[in-house]
Amino acid sequence: MAELGNRPTPPDVDRVAASRAAIAARRARAAVKATIASGDVSSLTVLDRSSEEPEGIEGRLRVTEFLLSVPAIGTTKMHEALERLAISPAKRLGGLGKHQRVRLREYLVDREAANHGRRPNRLVVLAGPTAVGKGSVAGYIRENYPDVLLSVSATTRSPRPGEVDGVNYFFVDDAEFDRMIGAGELLEWATVHNASRYGTPRRPIEQALEAGRSVLLEIDLQGARSVRAAMPEARLIFLLPPTWEELVRRLIGRGTEDSAEQQRRLETAKVELAAQDEFDYRVVNSDVADAAREVVDLMKIRTAPSRS
Numbered sequence: 290m291a292e293l294g295n296r297p298t299p300p301d302v303d304r305v306a307a308s309r310a311a312i313a314a315r316r317a318r319a320a321v322k323a324t325i326a327s328g329d330v331s332s333l334t335v336l337d338r339s340s341e342e343p344e345g346i347e348g349r350l351r352v353t354e355f356l357l358s359v360p361a362i363g364t365t366k367m368h369e370a371l372e373r374l375a376i377s378p379a380k381r382l383g384g385l386g387k388h389q390r391v392r393l394r395e396y397l398v399d400r401e402a403a404n405h406g407r408r409p410n411r412l413v414v415l416a417g418p419t420a421v422g423k424g425s426v427a428g429y430i431r432e433n434y435p436d437v438l439l440s441v442s443a444t445t446r447s448p449r450p451g452e453v454d455g456v457n458y459f460f461v462d463d464a465e466f467d468r469m470i471g472a473g474e475l476l477e478w479a480t481v482h483n484a485s486r487y488g489t490p491r492r493p494i495e496q497a498l499e500a501g502r503s504v505l506l507e508i509d510l511q512g513a514r515s516v517r518a519a520m521p522e523a524r525l526i527f528l529l530p531p532t533w534e535e536l537v538r539r540l541i542g543r544g545t546e547d548s549a550e551q552q553r554r555l556e557t558a559k560v561e562l563a564a565q566d567e568f569d570y571r572v573v574n575s576d577v578a579d580a581a582r583e584v585v586d587l588m589k590i591r592t593a594p595s596r597s
């Protein structure tokens with residue numbers, strides 16, 4: 290009887306199965322790259338899918354092969370981009386850190402905008418502890434950088450001396466604020482310092498971004514978190530005081546709260562300072578003009594991260 294020949298033993302079977310799986314995975318990744326290159330699936334979609342399924346086909350793409358799949362990105366541009374984005378060429382999409390993913394997404398969004406002749410625009414959030422100088426820095430930007438659009442919030446708190454309705458805030462009563470919430474007119478809102486409510490009118494932001502303008506929101510930590518959840522590509526900047534003592538001096542020096550409220554705000558400031566790691570960038574407000582320039586620089590397209 291003819292020798293049946295060497296029947297494959299289990300290890301051979303495993304090896305064959307493994308090589309078939311590897312070939313299938315390679316073909317799948319090639320298909321993903323081909324759809325990006327053809328424009329059938331946007332690179333942003335692939336990036337988002339890799340976050341949802343880190344071990345899926347998209348998640349297993351190396352960042353290098355992913356970028357090389359994007360039209361007009363060759364080897365040189367790919368390496369330059371990874372250098373600027375502080376992402377190792379060995380990384381797979383599914384293994385990117387949160388901030389790396391945000392930066393890579395920003396990079397792709399900006400390329401997309403540039404390829405369509407649009408100025409890359411940016412939603413930037415400036416937050417930080419009370420009395421750190423957010424209002425001063427935002428006001429300086431309003432006066433000196435007219436091409437930056439500052440969002441004007443609605444608030445139920447009463448105006449301080451010198452504050453102008455429609456410039457510093459839209460000063461509204463509780464009924465109107467409730468109406469705005471109910472009508473979905475606010476991108477986010479929060480009760481701040483356990484007292485008044487503040488909220489960002491949605492429509493002016495959408496119109497500005499559609500028109501290709503960058504927008505600056507000066508809002509509290511809760512608002513920053515809401516924006517991050519709703520618009521992951523937004524840039525979050527944390528404004529820091531040079532020292533805690535200087536922060537206390539500024540709050541007391543401003544003289545806009547009584548001592549009980551000052552104490553309450555300083556307690557809130559401690560909680561807010563502890564959350565600075567959630568932000569993409571930090572700016573120290575030692576000098577208002579310098580801090581304003583740093584914030585405006587971050588609104589332009591600079592993907593050199595100040596964080597690892």
Ligand SMILES: Nc1nc2c(ncn2[C@@H]2O[C@H](COP(=O)(O)OP(=O)(O)O)[C@@H](O)[C@H]2O)c(=O)[nH]1
Nearest residue numbers: 419420442478479481487488489507508509512
């Ligand atoms: N979430 C949110 N916070 C806001 C908004 N507008 C202002 N804030 C914040 O509300 C807080 C109170 O602001 P303000 O009453 O001007 O006094 P401050 O605390 O001394 O800055 C600050 O942290 C602001 O950043 C907004 O539209 N949404």
Ligand SMILES: Nc1ncnc2c1ncn2[C@@H]1O[C@H](COP(=O)(O)OP(=O)(O)O)[C@@H](O)[C@H]1O
Nearest residue numbers: 419420421422423424425539543574575576577
């Ligand atoms: N760089 C700075 N150096 C010194 N004082 C500052 C600086 N920035 C802001 N201030 C002062 O600190 C106080 C709080 O500033 P403000 O803009 O109201 O802070 P925030 O809006 O963050 O509550 C104000 O009296 C302001 O004039």
